[in-house]
Amino acid sequence: MWKKIALTAISAALLCGTLAGCSSDSDSMQYTADGKPIISIMTAAYQPESASDNAAENPVMAYVEDKMGVDLRISWIPSSNYNEKVTATMGAGTYPLIMKVGDRSSAIIANCRGGTFWEVGDRMLDAEKFPNLAKANQEVMHNMSVDGKVYGVYLSRDLGRNGISIREDWLEAVGLDYPETLDDLREVCKRFTENDPDGNGKSDTYGMIITSYTGPIDNITVWAGAPNRYGYNPETDQIEPAFMFPQYLEGIKFIKDLYDNGYMNTNFATMDAEKWNEPFLNGQAGVIIDVADRARRLQQNIVALNPDAKVGVFGSVAKREGVDRRVLPTTGYNGFYVFPKESVKTEEELDMCLKVLDQFEDPDIGMALQYGLEGINYTIEDGVYKHVKIEGTEEDDTTNNIYYADLNQLMTFISGNDMPVEIPYASEAAERVDEVIEENIAYTVPDPSAPYVSNTYSLKGTMLDAIMSEATTKFITGDITEEQWKSEIERWRAQGGDDVIAEYTEQWKADASAQEDPMSAATALE
Structure with a gap:
């Protein structure tokens, strides 16, 4: 019974990219009362509980949305069944504006070839519009392409990992x-x-x-x-x-x-x-x-x-x-963000979505997505990051970590991971890890x-x-x-x-x- 259901879902996902009318409840570009574009994103969650996208409840989200001038709506899907959710989404044809896909599965390839997703290879390399995404590695883009075309923005992964x-x-x-x-x-x-x-x-x-x-x-x-x-x-x-x-x-x-x-x-x-x-x-x-x-x-x-x-x-x-x-080596990427044509209707809207991913790479926004906010999640002492401590101890106070839990999953890390302050290593092993990853690159096959x-x-x-x-x-x-x-x-x-x-x-x-x-x-x- 399970195999029959699974095959049906996959078949639907394969067909949806090539048959018209497979959709209709996809998101489309909308705006808040004060004119901010509403950007819906579906991505994977790895924490027991992910950060709320409600700016009224989450100061980190409020900060990020204010800096970017957008209203983010995030659908967190547990990583354990994320690929199944992607397959079901493609089968139903109900898309967010931005969707992470895990790999080049047969269903993803069929939908790329069938015109479900925008091709973005040349567009994302426009350094004037997208200064961070334009730093993308050409070899990695080649590796993730389908028939020589790039249908998404890859999530960078260290080659020497x-x-x-x-x-x-x-x-x-x-x-x-x-x-x-x-x-x-x-x-x-x-x-x-x-x-x-x-x-x-x-x-x-x-x-x-x-x-x-x-x-x-x-x-x-x-x-x-x-x-x-x-x-x-x-x-x-x-x-x-x-x-x-x-x-x-x-x-x-x-x-x-x-x-x-x-x-x-x-x-x-x-x-x-x-x-x-x-x-x-x-x-x-x-x-x-x-x-x-x-x-x-x-x-x-x-x-x-x-x-x-x-x-x-x-x-x-x-x-x-x-x-x-x-x-x-790794392939250089860990999935990629795609932009469904059913929800992203025009090139102008596509540029808006690409700009969102580009802005996530800005150091101040990236700092918030990964570490939260100064005074709430950390302090800065002599230019060095320090997680807030439980009063009277040196133990990290993790009470407010929920404000940024999983938000780093929104980032592609294409431009690296430059932070506006120094982030100290937690241990000698942690420091050595970064050295090993860098040293490995020269020996990758x-x-x-x-x-x-x-x-x-x-x-x-x-x-x-x-x-x-x-x-x-x-x-x-x-x-x-x-x-x-x-x-x-x-x-x-x-x-x-x-x-x-x-x-x-x-x-x-x-x-x-x-x-x-x-x-x-x-x-x-x-």
């Missing part, structure tokens, strides 16, 4: 420095398992925590020399998936070795990513491969359980001595397929991904052999994978910018 969180105090306890190669990382995991890093005299620790989320596998295979998702294979003259390169197998063999020796958790295949931090915080394990910023959160939370614990962070490791390390759309993958991607994800998990756990794993690649190809390869390759070869240096797509490390 991935990293490794590690118990630095455990490293010291077992006599090791930060690992620099895969062999070094294996030795760290070995000693965290066998050398009693917490000094309690018990054999109750292990090295690395991996969950059912594939991120750690994606990172490790890139470190081992595999492409990032897809790479150019000069022998076949095609863009092929990473798992078709021998370096990918080397990477998962590294993970299998950790698994076989007990240097990582044996329940990784079923472990919920929501519980990823628990073994780390509880002192059971000491390595997590995820976004570098996880180290900041781990340090913040672990001190309550173990005041002596110290969390470190670094970017990646090299395959071996003598070669540069490699970093799995691009995905040459990122700008292109495979129609086959749009329709069959979930099924195709499951084939190789399940095969890789079973190989690591020893449930299938190397030859059986390789046979799953052939099944992937037969089920539609060869069509995906052909579609990506055709578009890549037709892309003049890509063909200026085609070997740049040959990202596998020899």
Whole structure:
């Protein structure tokens, strides 16, 4: 029953972009009694309770609206089911003026192609009208395009965001420095398992925590020399998936070795990513491969359980001595804001919506959206931000944090994140996170397929991904052999994978910018 309902919703969303009359209760540009444009926005919420958009109740919203000269109406949708809400919205054809979409799903692609959303690629780069949005990264815009056209304003995400969180105090306890190669990382995991890093005299620790989320596998295979998702294979003259390169197998063999020796958790295949931090915080394990910023959160939370614990962070490791390390980058964006033609009727109205997103990037408005207001949420001492404290203590008073909860989700961060005052780091780990993200950029491995759309993958991607994800998990756990794993690649190809390869390759070869240096797509490390 559920599958039937889900397919119906998706089908409606796909059709709505190409059939007229699929709408009618969408918002349209309206004005308040005093002439302010009413701007409706639908975006994701991550806090238990999000800030009210009622300026009469929320001084931060009152400040922002006054500075911008608009009346903001925000629909907060829980992030856990945000994509489903977007699909339902497109199916019903009832749109706000500005809507965040999470990714280039088949429904989003169909609606872009069908004319549901405004194309904004050239318009948003007008520096006179939109000085902040005009700073957009051209490569990221290319990556998020559909058939070479840009249908939204991307929410910037650091390219070098991935990293490794590690118990630095455990490293010291077992006599090791930060690992620099895969062999070094294996030795760290070995000693965290066998050398009693917490000094309690018990054999109750292990090295690395991996969950059912594939991120750690994606990172490790890139470190081992595999492409990032897809790479150019000069022998076949095609863009092929990473798992078709021998370096990918080397990477998962590294993970299998950790698994076989007990240097990582044996329940990784079923472990919920929501519980990823628990073994780390509880002192059971000491390595997590995820976004570098996880180290900041781990340090913040672990001190309550173990005041002596110290969390470190670094970017990646090299395959071996003598070669540069490699970093799995993000796409450079985390969703994008679209402007439905059903609600945004004219180019003038489109400019007004773009101006709103541009103004969110202004330092004074950005400060309010992220930190609230001076005197209510923070004070400034010698030019440095300081969160208000509970009277007589050094503990943050979070009573009024609700005034800006989730408001940072309105920002694209395209122009960076320059604040009018200095924001001090909460810990050494937090400061190191920013350094790691910056250092990583020089070592990122691009995905040459990122700008292109495979129609086959749009329709069959979930099924195709499951084939190789399940095969890789079973190989690591020893449930299938190397030859059986390789046979799953052939099944992937037969089920539609060869069509995906052909579609990506055709578009890549037709892309003049890509063909200026085609070997740049040959990202596998020899």
